[in-house]
Amino acid sequence: MATSFNDQFDQHGTWRREFALRLKLLAEWMKDHELLDAAVEERLRRLEAQVRSDKVMVAFVAEFSRGKSEMINALFFAGYGRRIMPASAGRTTMCPTEMGYDADVPPCLRLLPIETRLQPQALMEWRMAPEKWTRIDLDVNNPQQLAKALEKVAETRKVTQDEARALGFWHTQAPEDNPMVDAQGMVEVPKWRHALINIAHPLLKQGLVILDTPGLNAIGAEPELTVSLIPQAHAVVFMLGADTGVTKSDLAIWREHLITESTDPDARLVVLNKIDTLWDALSTPAQIQAQIERQKASTAEILGLPKDKVIAVSAQKGLVAKVTEDDELLKRSCLPVLEDVLGRGMMGKRQKILGSAMADGITGLRVETGRVINIRKRDLTEQMMELKGLQGKNATVIKHMRNRISQEQAEFDQGGAKIHAVRSVHLRLLREVFGILGSGALKKEMAQLTDTLMQKGLKLGVKRAYGDTFDRLRGNLQKVQTLCAEIQSMLVASFKLLNGEYGFSLQAPGEPDMGRFMAELDTIERNHLQYLGVGNAFKLAQPEFSDRLVRALSTRLRSVHENALADVELWSKSAAAQLDAQLRERRRNFARRIEAIDRISQAAGGLDDRIGEIQQQETALDQLDAKLSELTAYLIAAQDAAKLLAVAAAAADVAVA
Known part of the structure; x- marks a missing residue:
């Protein structure tokens, strides 16, 4: 007999639980190795929440x-x-x-x-x-x-016809659809x-x-x-x-x-x-x-x-x-036939969508974390070159080197104004985005439609008000996309400048795409259009129904705005965390370089010892990078294996049939 819907759903649940556990273990491992910055932590948290609560x-x-x-x-x-x-x-x-x-x-x-x-x-x-x-x-x-x-x-309960009308179960204009009236003139409703x-x-x-x-x-x-x-x-x-x-x-x-x-x-x-x-x-x-x-x-x-x-x-x-x-x-x-169609069609599709989202998230996480490891590798390489250049040099040269590092550190600290300026422009533009997608702005955009729907009697202009509202909402998402593009251009230019001046390896993350949220608006608009035709004119004339309609619409639109905001926030956090991570690593690098010079000047064998330590640290970083690749590759392979399992189950069903 074909694999039942229950069996396929059970397989899906097992995969989700195991995947969530692996994500949690990955987060703990990254935290232990100081690889868990704010953006990576947020990305992991969202992935785990998504796979657990799906x-x-x-x-x-x-x-x-x-x-x-x-x-x-x-x-x-x-x-x-x-x-x-x-x-x-x-x-x-x-x-x-x-x-x-x-x-x-x-x-x-x-x-x-x-x-x-x-x-x-x-x-x-x-x-x-x-x-x-x-x-x-x-x-x-x-x-x-x-x-x-x-x-x-x-x-059920019995109510009068007037009560049934107020509750939405009695329509004078469609008597054939009304419930039966008993001998006492009462109507049965849920x-x-x-x-x-x-x-x-x-x-x-x-x-x-x-x-x-x-x-x-x-x-x-x-x-x-x-x-x-x-x-x-x-x-x-x-x-x-x-x-x-x-x-x-x-x-x-x-x-x-x-x-x-x-x-x-x-x-x-x-x-x-x-x-x-x-x-x-x-x-x-x-x-x-x-x-x-x-x-x-x-x-x-x-x-x-x-x-x-x-x-x-x-x-x-x-x-x-x-x-x-x-x-x-x-x-x-023929119930097994229905179970099979539900299982293969719905569960296979759902697992494919969720697995694809997990793979994209893990790939992005691998790139962000790999960048931190590469910064550390580059800093060690620079230290190694610096220290090898001191071999055979006298105390005066070593002292000169220490002064040069201290001067570099001072210049770097003074350059904080440039970094602050980048953050300031970034936050100002983000506040504009939050203003457009906030609940207050949505309420304002819905005001005209709400007023039209809440008018007494037939709502002759409701379709136009409805279309105008969605046009404005789409226009707002387009404004957000334009602002995001402006922020992206600013980040690219600023990161390029900072990379050139301080030797950073900053890379602006890809800007969020508002296209999918516009598509959601289109879907919501089409789902609501059924209520605006002539056939529903009398239903819309009831203020209580119109009120329920506009509240249902507001709830759905609020969800779209909140999801769009969440995407923008994650993108912003990713850019900021990248900058924070490189600032932190650079400050640590200055401290390690000065510490190494001090140790060398105090002991004759200090230089060779420090070079040996850096070589060990480079080896450890290579092992860390390999382990990160192994853990993330395993997670991506796990979701691919889940898809293969679903395909194999479907193939087995066809073979049995």
């Missing part, structure tokens, strides 16, 4: 009753021997539910009341207020208690707005995050799902019913929330679930398979996908087969 999110998106919760049970929780997520008839997930693991939080289910939709805070802000959530502790070793507690996500499940499931502990999103109404009423959570998922599993095919509401979810120009086609899987409803005792296996293939072809054509992007499965039979260890039923359910 999350892989799989979002399950579908209309009600397509079997999402059952699919989650079958893929991830069959080991409990029973259903964990509510998936029986009449008991289904009613609110968006995230499952993950945070070691700082005890196992629990946290539920945000639906009434919070009447307040202006965005979901991200509510996450920062845990006291506002209803919390239920979970016993992960008791499947019955766990399943019972998780039934909460299926709870009791909870959002659920967070924190359990120490092996996959969740390794960084898997599962997002379960229930139905078109819930998705459309919560902008943060469609402009933030779903677009950032590494894989989106869109589920349909094999018995119903693509319905009108299914098509609405697909077109409005899952497909944009920027969508990565490999990150979207369409699953035709419940193929067991087509298992007819009066039909032959060949006839049943032909019917399934027709459904797949029809689905692919309607959604505009290649047929191989549609996978037909039975989540319910797959779960039963895993629990009862029925290999034949598991094969018929």
Whole structure:
């Protein structure tokens, strides 16, 4: 049987843990040998944090009753021997539910009341207020208690039509999409707005995050799902019913929330679930398979996908087969096919991206640290030449040499004004960058769009205000790129001057590229455009919805700005740390040269002893450089080995198939 998603994710988690440990050991080794300057330490810290905290999110998106919760049970929780997520008839997930693991939080289910939709805070802000959530502790070793507690996500409550409208579940302009009204004129809506499940499931502990999103109404009423959570998922599993095919509401979810120009086609899987409803005792296996293939072809054509992007499965039979260890039923359910596609496609791609980032980071770290070792080697070479020049010379020449070194040291110390001037210009330009990307500046750029969205009634000018806002944000990133280029030119010129005057080997690090952040802005803009069309005019007319929309947008944009700032800060720190390192090494060099001359003048054999010490230090530095190359090469090879492992697993799967 092909390697399951669980197995491939487990391999990915093992690689991440080992890689993080190796990074930590490298940092300790570098610290012991005084190679850990501020920039290198920051680079190592970021690499370790990235590899340790890397999350892989799989979002399950579908209309009600397509079997999402059952699919989650079958893929991830069959080991409990029973259903964990509510998936029986009449008991289904009613609110968006995230499952993950945070070691700082005890196992629990946290539920945000639906009434919070009447307040202006965005979901991200509510996450920062845990006291506002209803919390239920979970016993992960008791499947019955766990399943019972998780039934909460299926709870509903009755409200009036006016309350349903205020909460986003009733739309006068689209009566066909409204929930049923009972004899008392009441409407059933979800009791909870959002659920967070924190359990120490092996996959969740390794960084898997599962997002379960229930139905078109819930998705459309919560902008943060469609402009933030779903677009950032590494894989989106869109589920349909094999018995119903693509319905009108299914098509609405697909077109409005899952497909944009920027969508990565490999990150979207369409699953035709419940193929067991087509298992007819009066039909032959060949006839049943032909019917399934027709459904797949029809689905692919309607959604505009290649047929191989549609996978037909039975989540319910797959779960039963895993629990009862029925290999034949598991094969018929086709669940292993989906696991294989998820594993090879999503995990292989995720590991490749993370591995590439690690390799780039380690290579940059090797260059920066190697520069410090080369400075030390050059200083030793200069000392060796200086000392060999004193062989056979009298005390007067030695004294003259000491005076010359002291004079060089004094001139170097006086030249500190030039170095201070470089720092001063550098910091002034950086302050401009921080001003452009700061939270205050973002709020100012969003003011016009916020005012337009918060006007009463139909927002006729919202599309223009929206476009103008993103044009200004892109313009700001372009200004940052221009400022970075100006700083880079200043650094190159200043470093060249200092290299010539003081014999430094400064090299300006490559400036940060704002291009990827502009691409992120383009993606966010396209994800939001779905809300600005005529079809959503009435929804936008509701001030509470518009407020949620602008807050969701602000949260996403703030993240882009913070990441751009982090790149600029690391670049700046790298340049400054390089200068600090060479200043420090030069001052040490002066001290060592003077110490050597003093020892030579005091003892007849001091010169030969010092030359011998320098030769030993040169050998030690060569060994240090070789060890650094060995350690960094091992880390780069480790991520390459992880990729080879993923390729080998995929090849083995194909061979078995």
